Amino acid sequence: MQKFLAVLKREYKKVVFTWTFVITTFLMPLIASAFVLVPLLIFSIEGESTRIAIADLNGSVAPRLRQNLSPEKIAEKARQAAKESLSDFSASQDEKMKRSAEQLGGTFTFVPYDPAGKSPEKIQTELRERIGKNELDAFLIIPKDIGARDREYGYFSRKAGDFVINSTLQDALNEAVRSQRLAEANISEDLLKDLGRKVNFTIKPLTETGEIKEDDSGPWAAFVVAMLIYVVLAIYGQAIMSAIVEEKETRISEVLFSSARPFELMMGKLVGVGLAGLTQLAIWLTTVAAFVGFGLASAAASGLDVALPTITVSMVVYFLVFFLLGYFIFATIYALIGSMVTNMQEGGQFALPPILLLLVGLYFCFAVIRDPNSSFAFWVSVAPFFAPIVMPVRILADTPPFWQIALAVLLNGAAIVGLTWAASRVYRVGMLMYGKRATIPEVWKWIRQS
Amino acid sequence: MDENKVTLKADSITKSFGDFTAVDSLSFEASAGRIFGFLGPNGAGKTTTIRMIVGITVPDEGRIDLFGRKISPALQDRIGYLPEERGLYKKMKVSDQLRYFAALKGVAAREADKRIDEWLGRMDLSDWKEKKTTDLSKGMQQKVQFISTMLHDPDLLILDEPFSGLDPINVEFMKEIIAETKSKDKTIIFSTHMMDTAEKLCDDILLINKSKKVVSGSLREIKESYGKNVVSLRCTGGEEVLADESLAAKVIDHADEKEVFLAKGADAQNLLGKLVGSGAQITKFQLIEPSLNDIFIEKIRG
Numbered sequence: 055m056q057k058f059l060a061v062l063k064r065e066y067k068k069v070v071f072t073w074t075f076v077i078t079t080f081l082m083p084l085i086a087s088a089f090v091l092v093p094l095l096i097f098s099i100e101g102e103s104t105r106i107a108i109a110d111l112n113g114s115v116a117p118r119l120r121q122n123l124s125p126e127k128i129a130e131k132a133r134q135a136a137k138e139s140l141s142d143f144s145a146s147q148d149e150k151m152k153r154s155a156e157q158l159g160g161t162f163t164f165v166p167y168d169p170a171g172k173s174p175e176k177i178q179t180e181l182r183e184r185i186g187k188n189e190l191d192a193f194l195i196i197p198k199d200i201g202a203r204d205r206e207y208g209y210f211s212r213k214a215g216d217f218v219i220n221s222t223l224q225d226a227l228n229e230a231v232r233s234q235r236l237a238e239a240n241i242s243e244d245l246l247k248d249l250g251r252k253v254n255f256t257i258k259p260l261t262e263t264g265e266i267k268e269d270d271s272g273p274w275a276a277f278v279v280a281m282l283i284y285v286v287l288a289i290y291g292q293a294i295m296s297a298i299v300e301e302k303e304t305r306i307s308e309v310l311f312s313s314a315r316p317f318e319l320m321m322g323k324l325v326g327v328g329l330a331g332l333t334q335l336a337i338w339l340t341t342v343a344a345f346v347g348f349g350l351a352s353a354a355a356s357g358l359d360v361a362l363p364t365i366t367v368s369m370v371v372y373f374l375v376f377f378l379l380g381y382f383i384f385a386t387i388y389a390l391i392g393s394m395v396t397n398m399q400e401g402g403q404f405a406l407p408p409i410l411l412l413l414v415g416l417y418f419c420f421a422v423i424r425d426p427n428s429s430f431a432f433w434v435s436v437a438p439f440f441a442p443i444v445m446p447v448r449i450l451a452d453t454p455p456f457w458q459i460a461l462a463v464l465l466n467g468a469a470i471v472g473l474t475w476a477a478s479r480v481y482r483v484g485m486l487m488y489g490k491r492a493t494i495p496e497v498w499k500w501i502r503q504s
Numbered sequence: 505m506d507e508n509k510v511t512l513k514a515d516s517i518t519k520s521f522g523d524f525t526a527v528d529s530l531s532f533e534a535s536a537g538r539i540f541g542f543l544g545p546n547g548a549g550k551t552t553t554i555r556m557i558v559g560i561t562v563p564d565e566g567r568i569d570l571f572g573r574k575i576s577p578a579l580q581d582r583i584g585y586l587p588e589e590r591g592l593y594k595k596m597k598v599s600d601q602l603r604y605f606a607a608l609k610g611v612a613a614r615e616a617d618k619r620i621d622e623w624l625g626r627m628d629l630s631d632w633k634e635k636k637t638t639d640l641s642k643g644m645q646q647k648v649q650f651i652s653t654m655l656h657d658p659d660l661l662i663l664d665e666p667f668s669g670l671d672p673i674n675v676e677f678m679k680e681i682i683a684e685t686k687s688k689d690k691t692i693i694f695s696t697h698m699m700d701t702a703e704k705l706c707d708d709i710l711l712i713n714k715s716k717k718v719v720s721g722s723l724r725e726i727k728e729s730y731g732k733n734v735v736s737l738r739c740t741g742g743e744e745v746l747a748d749e750s751l752a753a754k755v756i757d758h759a760d761e762k763e764v765f766l767a768k769g770a771d772a773q774n775l776l777g778k779l780v781g782s783g784a785q786i787t788k789f790q791l792i793e794p795s796l797n798d799i800f801i802e803k804i805r806g
Contacts, residue, residue, distance in 0.1 A: 057607070057610070060604065060607035060608055061608075064600075300593070300594070301591075304592065304594065305589035305591035308560070308587040308591070309652070309653075311558075311560040312559065312560055312583065312585040312587075313580055313605070314580070486555075486560065
């Protein structure tokens, strides 16, 4: 026991007391949030106001357009867009892009221009000249007959690449032209708005027993959790493998085996690295919770209605249990691989299958989030190898009956016992085999014989 | 060998890997206060035998007793083992490394710190205490590893080729420490294929080849049993006498002298008389024992 603790302490310190650990632990959340924040920041850098001249051949669109482009109108639209993007995660990339453009808006300065009596060609020449003198950034030509189908609304701009400005202007113009057409057809815009409003489609999640659930923010929280488990399992499984390969490569195992029992050495390593992983996970989860809390608070402050996922103590306990189950399953697999191979390159090749197992588990989560009560969700959430990732997600999405959770713990616990038994045998023999990689039949023999 | 001081006793131990028998019913004894030379060519089964003594592997047959008890994990704390294949954690500081190995041998942290400082001072490595292995030269790494085998003050010290890679000054230094350990009545097993080193250090030897015992016993007795049948000769001329195979079975030329192995039944006096008669100028004519190296080569070549 004392030697086990000595090994545990060394392995824990070796992982935690390094710059790599400090950097990944504290920088990863920063980098992750940077992925979200930096684009927002970049877009929110307000460009200079676009100086635009409107050549309205029709005569009645320009006032409406100017009104639509007023700062108050743009701000209101931005808020609307923000709300929509929060409530709809499945929007396409294109739509998201458009929405974030809408959230930002652009500002315009109107340069007066009187097109009266001039031909479109003449207008173009005149205004292009003014752009050349840097009095203008862009101009828009609104055709005379806005009712016709094939009319072109030419937007000429030095800043044609600014998609924020483009999309703001396009939206405002569409609205202005539509309003004008409605007015010409004698239809009140208010009436049309009233008739055309969307139905109030409300999702009412039910529990297994048919009761209405209070909140429905579980799924996305569940996905974050699944990702975290996946990342930590992949990182620490590899860490175990490289630690074992190092001892084998440097022949330290010879001295270690003459000092302590191989089983103690292996378990000390697994538990020590596992605790290090748990430390990192705890820091990450706290950070995520803080960020989410902060994000939700600021969203709520700006008048958006976002539900907080309800996280109970039992959920945290389940999460820890399944994380540990997953860790020990994958760590023993990696330990087994580490004692078979002679160097990290060889180890890398063998590390692929367990990574694939993890990935498949991660993909199963999507199906489980969509339908947490299907029989498919039941099987993958109790099956060894997949349960550690899938079950916590299922618990968050829609907590299954307790017996299913217990079954998952039992099955995976049994898998760990079996794997540890096999891995300790392979470790004992493999660590003293230098020079050549063990073949699968050899490994099988070690497991059966020793 | 003083029977009362026998600390390690192997009784016909056998170890096989598949069809290959690495150690074949080997028996030997090692005693406290003596250096036991464990000799044999590469692949003879030395490392396999040592691994069974230190408890890394278990013999298929036979039994090993250490300090009067059957070997067990509990006895590992009383053994210090310096394997031939050396290794330290690359990115760990010397001090942390030594603390870890001491903890694995059951030495309390405070006691370990005290001993680490003592040993590093003695080995002239104090300035390197907080450095990582990768910053150390090969020789320094060897010394650090040697310290790690000594930290728990083992009663049985097993050194497998301890001098390889060390410069002559450090070899001498290491020999001093081995001698000091011996004087503390510890048992030392010294495994090597460097015969002249073994000859100078060992009290007892065990020579194995192809998994089997070839010779064992006190070095003195073994050498005496071979008798004095070699002449260390320095002379000019007399070539035709030395070419006579009824007198000299084999002549080895060294830089400035010859080693003459007398033929069976040949007499040293007779050889000397013939050499003088042939007019050779003799400056040295000494009857000597065969070296351990000679015995080794004769026994291994069969």
